[in-house]
């Protein structure tokens with residue numbers, strides 16, 4: 224017996240409890256402890272039935288992810304063998320599931336004879352989010368116990384289901400009312416009293432009766448867009464197909480083969496890196512995580528435009544009342560109408576009921592009067608991107624807001640410390656940089672000013688959790704982490720056009736790499752005018768390069784703002800876009816004016832110049848302490864900029880391919896691109912140091 228698994232008896236029933244906080248992960252020690260307890264219960268003649276349950280707030284978070292890549296994963300008893308052994312119990316073995324049962328945790332339960340869960344239980348197989356498939360029988364037992372459709376949905380989406388659905392599908396036998404342990408003991412006694420048999424999935428086959436012939440291929444086609452680039456989802460499907468075709472033992476073999484094919488891959492490492500990065504992002508150097516947070520019950524947003532409206536929706540969705548302040552009645556009415564319109568679209572798509580729309584709209588209250596903000600615990604400013612406009616807003620907030628209210632800015636480019644200085648309470652000022660559309664995008668950059676108080680940072684992290692965002696705490700600089708990294712990436716895309724690449728080539732190379740959208744299509748979507756305004760505000764930093772995004776400046780002058788005007792880097796007809804010969808001619812003309820030699824550009828060059836410059840800027844940001852960890856830069860780019868999660872983010876990608884080739888390529892372009900190369904292709908000192916020391920970004 225070990226201290227991560229407990230054993231006790233109640234009458235003739237043995238109770239084995241997982242007790243390995245925080246999530247009862249099934250590391251080697253816990254697996255060994257569980258097997259010992261189980262064997263003890265089987266050997267004990269005074270025990271007639273066995274309950275497998277847990278201490279703490281959840282049943283089990285699955286295999287210990289930190290063990291992957293070490294020899295502990297397969298150290299006897301490995302999880303699949305443990306599950307097989309449970310399946311063979313000679314006495315009724317009942318899983319009593321309180322809270323979450325995920326991954327290997329659910330697989331343990333599936334190998335038991337019976338399952339009971341409490342009403343709040345959530346059952347899931349989220350391995351696909353880690354670049355894996357369930358590897359301890361989940362793909363074989365779930366379709367046998369429930370059905371193929373549920374297994375495909377749960378395993379390829381990684382989304383858990385609740386107790387009611389679990390009961391109606393046959394995944395659990397009973398939902399406990401009241402105390403789980405008492406209900407589970409009563410259930411065990413009932414089974415004994417009725418001489419209920421031990422059960423094995425080996426005796427079950429998957430019910431294929433109603434399935435159309437092309438069932439699996441249709442399913443594949445249905446998820447193809449969402450799973451583009453990912454390796455694991457197809458393996459999940461193949462494993463479930465095997466469950467339909469093979470006896471359990473052979474199906475389990477196939478599952479293991481597919482699991483092993485996923486385990487030691489760059490994708491699995493990338494996705495597991497993001498799992499740990501998301502958790503690490505909640506730890507902020509120098510801030511005690513136990514610092515008491517401020518309570519946020521009432522939120523106010525200043526500015527009901529594109530961002531303000533979306534930000535407000537996040538809070539209404541979480542049940543938090545929001546006041547929306549605008550300067551004029553018509554702007555306020557427009558903002559509220561836009562929000563209602565967004566909710567109505569969700570209702571029309573069946574994602575919300577009309578009642579939910581009403582409830583959310585009731586939480587939103589418009590106002591033109593700053594005095595109405597006096598009771599707000601958190602105010603988020605989302606007005607025009609002008610320091611003077613922001614000064615007026617923050618001075619006013621400083622006058623009307625109660626002491627202790629957090630004053631946040633959604634600025635994307637302005638100096639947060641300047642904004643804080645407009646108030647007499649800079650410790651209460653923080654940046655909350657949402658991404659557009661703010662009700663959809665998961666990323667939230669939390670900008671820590673020079674004087675931002677620790678409890679304000681801790682509160683901001685809590686707020687992010689409440690509104691289901693991925694928070695990343697960043698320092699103050701132009702563009703913070705995300706937009707600052709975007710800059711060299713986009714600069715190269717623009718410059719490559721002048722050197723001879725086409726928009727279609729550049730976008731294709733980067734979408735083939737896995738980005739959700741190519742950089743030039745992205746600028747067409749965001750608005751060429753928006754990019755122009757940003758450049759205008761920083762000509763001092765870019766003016767030394769006459770070619771700097773010049774083609775975009777010319778498009779702006781021509782009124783070609785992108786999708787909104789039907790022309791930008793491409794021509795748009797409805798949702799379709801096509802290449803524009805005039806744009807290609809414009810690139811040629813500008814190249815002539817600047818004396819840039821045009822040549823054929825290889826796909827490899829497009830990729831290296833855009834992606835390696837992105838990596839280089841990430842290194843620079845790390846070196847300056849604007850981001851605390853490489854994982855933070857990765858989270859920003861995966862959750863805010865469509866970088867493929869299966870590559871783990873730009874810095875994880877660099878770690879995977881090796882920093883040396885990245886550095887070498889940057890040095891190569893520094894030489895080969897002449898004065899342009901000298902201007903921009905400066906390797907980050909951190910990158911050089913890491914290469915010299917044979918290290919990686921990720922520790």
Ligand code: 3HC
Pocket residue numbers: 245246248283284285286287288289302323325326327328330349350353356357358359361499502503
């Ligand atoms: N292995 C190792 N560590 C884990 C873990 C796991 N399966 N699950 C969570 N942790 C760690 C986290 O890293 C975190 O550590 P930290 O405090 O040092 O940062 C700590 O446990 C608490 O985790 P959370 O902050 O995420 O706690 P929450 O309460 O918010 O969420 C949870 C709990 C829903 C269980 C969430 O942690 C989670 O989703 N865990 C991963 C579940 C999962 O993917 N399971 C499948 C594992 S792979 C598998 O089982 C393979 C099998 O098929 C063979």
Ligand code: NAI
Pocket residue numbers: 525526527528529530531548549550554604605606607608609612615616633634635636656657658659
């Ligand atoms: P917007 O122009 O759509 O909305 C701004 C709103 O603020 C308008 O409705 C305007 O009437 C209102 N407003 C202006 N001055 C005001 C004042 N003194 N008091 C009250 N309301 C006032 O602008 P958008 O795009 O929503 O941007 C807002 C802020 O969010 C900016 O700081 C911008 O940099 C930032 N941001 C924008 C992103 C985007 O993609 N649009 C992304 C991330 C941040």
